[in-house]
Amino acid sequence: MNELPLPTAADVLSAATRLASHAALTPVLRSRELDALSGARLAFKAEHLQRGGAFKFRGACNAVMALAPEQAAYGVVTHSSGNHGAALALAARLRGIACHVVVPEGAVAAKLANIVRHGATLWRCAPTIAAREQLCAQVQAETGARVVHPYADAQVMAGQGTAALELLGTDGPFDVLVVPVGGGGLAAGTALALRAYAPTTRLVLAEPSGAADTAASLAAGALRLEFTPDTVCDGLRGTLGAPNFAVLRAAGAEVITVDDAATVQAMRLLWQITKQVVEPSSAIALAAVLAEPARFAGQRIGLVLSGGNVDLDALPWRPA
């Protein structure tokens, strides 16, 4: 885990500058029907339309572009078979440096294809955290590559915060921002942006009740990571990072835990009403708002639709 000092809003602003020529300025979506359903004014930051189909590109790209040239020459390495791995591979290709991705045996082929497509090197390990970290350290030692953690990294957090920065700039002000929380990269980055640019806007985190380590940690005032994730939100199964926790605790972030059934119902509403393919880890933010109407009634709410990388193979495509 990275031991850099915690990032600040100034780092988010620097990230926005670095990302300007690489990331999409994603649109903000509104819906009369969802406003009526929620009794609030909802503005959805469409990060499922970001490059790579998720906000992850922001953090990965910022981390890659922030490297000093002499460090960049050695490339980057991470362990993530999901959106972060693909995002880091794309960012490294844009800078023209090497990217190594440690993936567990048995990872979904479609996801690995997304990583390889951008020219990254795959390193396969046993599907345990110990094996993953060991191989990652080994690759780092052998190649000199810089480790870019999926969320417990100052530049990654700062990069993720640029989504909130854009949302505030195009559709603010807001009474509250609602973002999903897993490892806490997006959540911490959003907190940093709010602290400087919208200090009266509350930060509400939407977390699966089957992976509620952030709720437990913030309630206890210390990291509480002992749990076995059980949720359809595959992007939110990771455990909260230490620097992420520190940022969120200082920000006074609130947490709403959401059952999978409510998340799936919200995902369906988003598909049906907004015609946007978003994944469960995105829809949970809307589910949190719909779960507590009294808490949000009449308010201006910004929500980050974090990604749209759904496993479409699971759908019954006709004809076969």
Added chain:
Amino acid sequence: MNELPLPTAADVLSAATRLASHAALTPVLRSRELDALSGARLAFKAEHLQRGGAFKFRGACNAVMALAPEQAAYGVVTHSSGNHGAALALAARLRGIACHVVVPEGAVAAKLANIVRHGATLWRCAPTIAAREQLCAQVQAETGARVVHPYADAQVMAGQGTAALELLGTDGPFDVLVVPVGGGGLAAGTALALRAYAPTTRLVLAEPSGAADTAASLAAGALRLEFTPDTVCDGLRGTLGAPNFAVLRAAGAEVITVDDAATVQAMRLLWQITKQVVEPSSAIALAAVLAEPARFAGQRIGLVLSGGNVDLDALPWRPA
């Protein structure tokens, strides 16, 4: 069937003026990945993001707003349990006039709910064309309402043409426009817009091979409507209208017929790559382009994504 004179490009322009304060100016979507896959430059007019989730609102709204006040007072009537019925109901509500919709027994409840939601009156009939037309005529006689046919209507055709007008204005010029064809409202409207504003742009119609009456009619030089539709494109099962045929024949429109398997594959690509929920009747336009790469190589192609009203009940939502 309406016996008005055929509409012209001037009617499309008038429609654009009438729609300006009611219809969404839908965005145009681009995709590096789909450009690479097709070997062409694709621009998708996102009519699935139109009010009501389909281009149908353009034609219905234009027909309603074009009525003289003394006629409008008697309301409008149509027979369509699908997107046109809901679009006409919404347009009538916006003008504050009555709307009657004749629907067959057994129509999908979700679709009827969309019509009732906008305050229209439902009239139920037996599920045959004869029963439908008889009841529609009866409602017209009893109420004095004006019949607004889903596609064989001059104002409806002119309204549908505004999608192409916007596409030309924001992203033109194009070598070719590709639109789906069912009854021919969107197809004829697009032909009218092209004739005046982009006379060198070709018009290609994408039609299901299981409902290829337009291909047969244009080849024969006369309406050929004897067929039993068999296609997943539920929006394209209707038979080509007589005025629609006349406009398309004069325009020299080409037709590409597409198998359902290719349409479903294209729909899946659109969901996965663009994160947009589009229905099969929309995806068929992309399928047509992908089916004939040599015909479109290197060209600037505009496609209309006509709607996004997919029956999500058919998908396996987890958990139940």
